[in-house]
Amino acid sequence: xxxxxxxxxxxxxxxxxxxxxxxxxxxxxxxxxxxxxxxxxxxxxxxxxxxxxxxxxxxxxxxxxxxxxxxxxxxxxxxxxxxxxxxxxxxxxxxxxxxxxxxxxxxxxxxxxxxxxxxxxxxxxxxxxxxxxxxxxxxxxxxxxxxxxxxxxxxxxxxxxxxxxxxxxxxxxxxxxxxxxxxxxxxxxxxxxxxxxxxxxxxxxxxxxxxxxxxxxxxxxxxxxxxxxxxxxxxxxxxxxxxxxxxxxxxxxxxxxxxxxxxxxxxxxxxxxxxxxxxxxxxxxxxxxxxxxxxxxxxxxxxxxxxxxxxxxxxxxxxxxxxxxxxxxxxxxxxxxxxxxxxxxxxxxxxxxxxxxxxxxxxxxxxx
Amino acid sequence: xxxxxxxxxxxxxxxxxxxxxxxxxxxxxxxxxxxxxxxxxxxxxxxxxxxxxxxxxxxxxxxxxxxxxxxxxxxxxxxxxxxxxxxxxxxxxxxxxxxxxxxxxxxxxxxxxxxxxxxxxxxxxxxxxxxxxxxxxxxxxxxxxxxxxxxxxxxxxxxxxxxxxxxxxxxxxxxxxxxxxxxxxxxxxxxxxxxxxxxxxxxxxxxxxxxxxxxxxxxxxxxxxxxxxxxxxxxxxxxxxxxxxxxxxxxxxxxxxxxxxxxxxxxxxxxxxxxxxxxxxxxxxxxxxxxxxxxxxxxxxxxxxxxxxxxxxxxxxxxxxxxxxxxxxxxxxxxxxxxxxxxxxxxxxxxxxxxxxxxxxxxxxxxx
DNA sequence: TTGTAGGCGTTATCAA
DNA sequence: TTGATAACGCCTACAA
Numbered sequence: 062x063x064x065x066x067x068x069x070x071x072x073x074x075x076x077x078x079x080x081x082x083x084x085x086x087x088x089x090x091x092x093x094x095x096x097x098x099x100x101x102x103x104x105x106x107x108x109x110x111x112x113x114x115x116x117x118x119x120x121x122x123x124x125x126x127x128x129x130x131x132x133x134x135x136x137x138x139x140x141x142x143x144x145x146x147x148x149x150x151x152x153x154x155x156x157x158x159x160x161x162x163x164x165x166x167x168x169x170x171x172x173x174x175x176x177x178x179x180x181x182x183x184x185x186x187x188x189x190x191x192x193x194x195x196x197x198x199x200x201x202x203x204x205x206x207x208x209x210x211x212x213x214x215x216x217x218x219x220x221x222x223x224x225x226x227x228x229x230x231x232x233x234x235x236x237x238x239x240x241x242x243x244x245x246x247x248x249x250x251x252x253x254x255x256x257x258x259x260x261x262x263x264x265x266x267x268x269x270x271x272x273x274x275x276x277x278x279x280x281x282x283x284x285x286x287x288x289x290x291x292x293x294x295x296x297x298x299x300x301x302x303x304x305x306x307x308x309x310x311x312x313x314x315x316x317x318x319x320x321x322x323x324x325x326x327x328x329x330x331x332x333x334x335x336x337x338x339x340x341x342x343x344x345x346x347x348x349x350x351x352x353x354x355x356x357x358x359x360x361x362x363x364x365x366x367x368x369x370x371x372x373x374x375x376x377x378x379x380x381x382x383x384x385x386x387x388x389x390x391x392x393x394x395x396x397x398x399x400x401x402x403x404x405x406x407x408x409x410x411x412x413x414x415x416x417x418x419x420x421x422x423x424x425x426x427x428x429x
Numbered sequence: 430x431x432x433x434x435x436x437x438x439x440x441x442x443x444x445x446x447x448x449x450x451x452x453x454x455x456x457x458x459x460x461x462x463x464x465x466x467x468x469x470x471x472x473x474x475x476x477x478x479x480x481x482x483x484x485x486x487x488x489x490x491x492x493x494x495x496x497x498x499x500x501x502x503x504x505x506x507x508x509x510x511x512x513x514x515x516x517x518x519x520x521x522x523x524x525x526x527x528x529x530x531x532x533x534x535x536x537x538x539x540x541x542x543x544x545x546x547x548x549x550x551x552x553x554x555x556x557x558x559x560x561x562x563x564x565x566x567x568x569x570x571x572x573x574x575x576x577x578x579x580x581x582x583x584x585x586x587x588x589x590x591x592x593x594x595x596x597x598x599x600x601x602x603x604x605x606x607x608x609x610x611x612x613x614x615x616x617x618x619x620x621x622x623x624x625x626x627x628x629x630x631x632x633x634x635x636x637x638x639x640x641x642x643x644x645x646x647x648x649x650x651x652x653x654x655x656x657x658x659x660x661x662x663x664x665x666x667x668x669x670x671x672x673x674x675x676x677x678x679x680x681x682x683x684x685x686x687x688x689x690x691x692x693x694x695x696x697x698x699x700x701x702x703x704x705x706x707x708x709x710x711x712x713x714x715x716x717x718x719x720x721x722x723x724x725x726x727x728x729x730x731x732x733x734x735x736x737x738x739x740x741x742x743x744x745x746x747x748x749x750x751x752x753x754x755x756x757x758x759x760x761x762x763x764x765x766x767x768x769x770x771x772x773x774x775x776x777x778x779x780x781x782x783x784x785x786x787x788x789x790x791x792x793x794x795x796x797x
Numbered sequence: 798t799t800g801t802a803g804g805c806g807t808t809a810t811c812a813a
Numbered sequence: 814t815t816g817a818t819a820a821c822g823c824c825t826a827c828a829a
Contacts, residue, residue, distance in 0.1 A: 067822085068821095068822055068823085069822065069823060069824095070822075070823095078799080078800085079799065079800045079801080080800085080801095080822090080823080080824090081799070081800060081801080081824085081825080082798090082799065082800080083823095084823065084824060084825085085798095085799090087823095088824085092798060092799085093798070093799085094798060094799085097798080097799080109552075111548050111549075111552040111553050112553060112822080112823070113487070113553060113554060113821085113822050113823070114483075114486075114549070114553040114554055114555045115482075115483045115484075115485075115486035115487040115492070115554065115821080115822075115823090116483075116487050116805090116821070116822030116823040116824090117483075117553075117822080117823055117824080118482075118483035118805095118823090119481070119483040119484050119487050119804095119805045119806065119807085119821085119822080119823070119824090120804080120805055120822080120823045120824040120825080121805085121823080121824060121825090122805075122824095124483070125549075126555070128531075139513050140508055140509075140510050140513050141508075142508050145507050145508050148534065149536065152534045152535075152536055153536055153538065156536060156538060156539075156542045156545075161545075161546060161549055161550055162534075163496075163531045163532065163533060163550075164531065164532035164533070164534060165529075165531060165532070166516065166517075166520045166530075166532060167520075168517065168520055168521055168524060170521065170524060171524075174524045177524075177529075178529060180479050181479075181482070181493075181529055182529055182531075184477075184479040185479050185480060185481060185482035185485075186481060186482055186483065187482045187494070293720070352661070435806085436805095436806055436807090437806060437807065437808095438806075446815080446816085447815065447816045447817075448806090448807080448808095448816085448817095449808090449809090449815070449816055449817080450814085450815065450816075452807070452808065452809090453814095453815090455807095456808085460814060460815085461814070461815085462814060462815085465814080465815085480806080480807070481805085481806050481807070483805080483806080483807090484805070484806030484807040484808085484821090485806080485807055485808075486807090486821090487805090487806080487807070487808090487820095487821045487822065487823085488806080488807040488808035488809075488820080488821055489807075489808055489809085489821090490808090490821075
């Protein structure tokens with residue numbers, strides 16, 4: 062066997078054709094005779110030839126690589142299975158495409174580092190576009206990418222109408238969840254949501270408020286806590302809330318399942334029963350919720366799909382640069398199990414952006 | 430302000446110098462007059478000029494990008510804080526260098542996909558080298574990279590002497606841990622280790638056997654279980670072990686803290702007290718171990734450092750291509766807390782490749 | 798269907 | 814210290 066050969070030129074010589082022909086074969090151009098193609102392919106595989114990426118992108122002005130940018134705000138909660146599923150979905154969608162997905166993680170140590178990555182990876186065109194995992198309000202990268210007219214898609218809603226994003230409708234999902242609790246007859250429903258600077262936190266909180274208002278209630282500030290999307294943070298938040306509230310809540314809406322597990326723990330440690338003393342509704346629909354005690358009622362969102370859809374949207378964008386902005390909402394559904402007080406599980410009741418929610422669980426007798 | 434300009438050439442024209450000079454400025458070549466440098470830098474920043482990555486790598490034959498390859502075997506346990514720390518360490522080390530670190534995740538769906546990534550990312554020279562997170566025995570990628578003479582470093586020991594790696598000495602660490610349990614007087618010490626095809630699992634198991642043998646014991650097959658490095662897997666493994674064993678163990682060595690938390694749970698669910706009925710020794714030194722009940726004695730390994738050191742080793746390799754193979758072992762130490770039966774915590778007793786272990790905890794009266 | 802030739806934006810080697 | 818001038822390896826009209 063030959064020593065591995067490295068250039069188009071050499072392959073061309075060996076196959077007795079011109080560089081163009083080899084290039085056409087490599088790129089699947091149909092305008093090549095079967096005979097020539099065969100010969101070229103034989104030589105290519107014999108020489109283990111792989112086209113040089115740099116030369117290719119220099120000539121074609123694209124890399125066929127897309128980046129998944131994980132911003133520092135996310136880094137701290139990366140252990141949440143939520144992100145694993147999201148990333149997994151994105152990676153899978155990348156595999157199913159002609160692009161290669163590469164992940165860029167920012168630590169947030171210094172703005173200088175973020176700058177360097179931005180320049181050397183994005184502006185220098187190492188990637189054709191990026192999918193961004195950051196739901197921080199006013200993340201500066203958004204303005205920057207817009208300014209540079211660089212293709213990107215956000216996973217997580219963004220208010221600016223020209224920004225492409227995929228998400229679920231967090232506000233309406235939260236409304237649905239809290240409405241369900243209200244139907245149980247709970248009167249003091251609290252909320253533990255994420256950081257106040259994340260859009261998802263804000264939207265879920267807004268949905269909570271909305272549900273209460275539709276029922277003619279007002280949210281009690283003593284029952285509202287912004288936490289950090291971690292189990293431990295939620296544990297502390299819940300303990301604190303119980304200490305502080307003059308009258309304890311009879312139900313809690315928790316903005317992530319991971320936090321909900323911390324809440325369940327806190328309630329247990331305080332000797333409170335779920336759902337008899339305090340009902341709990343989570344958010345995300347993680348498998349982990351199934352092994353909680355009692356099993357967690359939650360809002361199921363298609364996390365892997367969200368990641369995959371982000372990648373797909375970016376690819377659409379790259380291939381049709383001047384189509385309309387992409388604002389894609391994926392369906393969610395209420396996943397009724399035990400922690401909300403229902404006696405019968407029900408995963409059939411669903412909601413989506415078009416339909417609206419229709420919860421149809423069998424109601425427990427309200428509070429115990 | 431000008432519209433953003435894109436090429437060296439234009440900058441050269443605007444600054445009234447040649448392309449070469451601009452290139453020198455961009456690359457920090459000292460052979461440029463202060464005046465010229467100043468002028469060029471002014472134009473560059475005015476035009477927001479960023480050099481084109483493809484052109485650069487084509488001409489210089491390197492990309493200044495390194496890849497962190499996460500193999501499919503790891504993907505399933507990515508939620509383990511162990512990997513987050515490892516990745517975080519690697520990313521930080523990347524930030525501190527002149528390279529950009531990009532993460533490649535494989536899902537293991539199809540060999541075709543792995544192939545594609547290998548060709549398009551590695552062989553096509555999109556990255557200068559890779560750090561690999563895979564400790565599966567005989568991972569085919571190793572042979573492949575060797576065959577292609579592509580620079581890489583493994584995080585996790587590899588038997589082949591030309592393979593570069595960084596790790597801790599898992600075998601000796603496990604020996605130290607089990608020796609500690611033996612000193613407590615436990616007589617039926619079991620082990621739950623990771624998958625049988627991972628080097629770390631094997632090494633930790635070997636260390637366990639070694640410690641027993643040094644004490645004149647033989648391992649009891651009924652007390653040995655290969656699990657999967659997950660909490661849930663270890664929970665099941667422990668429950669199963671308790672069901673199966675004619676006589677229960679009085680101590681367990683568990684090959685990861687995440688698994689240890691599952692073991693603690695299983696013991697609790699069976700009504701067994703830790704450490705009175707069964708002592709437990711973990712592995713990793715995660716913060717999570719501190720919130721377990723009782724707090725977990727474990728083997729502390731410098732996880733972030735391991736990730737960082739992998740990146741540093743790769744960079745050394747890239748800059749001194751023909752230095753000797755890198756086989757770097759980082760220090761570990763026994764982290765004595767409560768679950769092993771000690772009455773007094775002690776994080777001072779340490780061990781490292783040079784020194785060997787010197788456990789100096791205050792011994793409890795053995796078994797309760 | 799095939800080949801020719803120019804260019805993609807840098808770096809690197811010389812010579813000045 | 815500077816500036817020409819070749820590469821670098823591939824793509825892509827355009828012409829044949």
